[in-house]
Amino acid sequence: MARILIVDDAKFMRMTLTNILQKGNHQVVGEADNGRIGIELYKELKPDIVTMDITMPEMNGLEAVKHIKSLDPNSIIIMCSALGQQKLVVEAIESGAKDFIVKPFDESRVLEAVSRVLEK
Template sequence: MTRVLIVDDAAFIRLQLKQLLQSNGFEVVGEAENGKVALKKIKELRPDLVTLDITMPEMDGLECMIEIKKMDYVPTVIMISAMGQESTVQKAILAGAKGFLVKPYKSDVVIKNLSKFKK
């Protein structure tokens, strides 16, 4: 089963994504409210997949993505953000993200995109 870490500063988004992913065969192994917490949890939990918001306090998703790429263990990262401008998407992909979903998202689009990375 694909192990997922959900990173978003909004608790309701984390809960919504967790329920969606669990009901579609993913194992949610953890949650983080910002990039700093996410880095610790990636080291600790070693998820297969990380959903990563961009706009967060303390460390945003783009900064976090850059730090993830420096780690010994690098999970697949999908950015999920309300910031869908082309330049933001390009920055995320250049930083190493394997995909980008725009909020508000449709459940079927999330599952279709994340299922490509299922183990």
């Protein structure tokens, strides 16, 4: 079971991910609606995995990934992107994200990504 922090500005997306992750026997330890809050919660909660939306107000997912990676090079971050954001996903992976999932979320794809990053 992984302890997971969800960072997404859309409450519906956070709820959807929470439901999927809990079905997969993972624990959602926190939620943030922008990258800045996500970084603060990362420091406080020390989750096993962060799911990070790319497009958010205040601080986007790319900036937040770089910041979390500078705090903790071993952090595990899975990017969440809408279709058509491939260029940003590549940039996120180059910045240290381990995997990505595409919205709308497919339950099996989300749980596969979590399993995959935990095995690395």
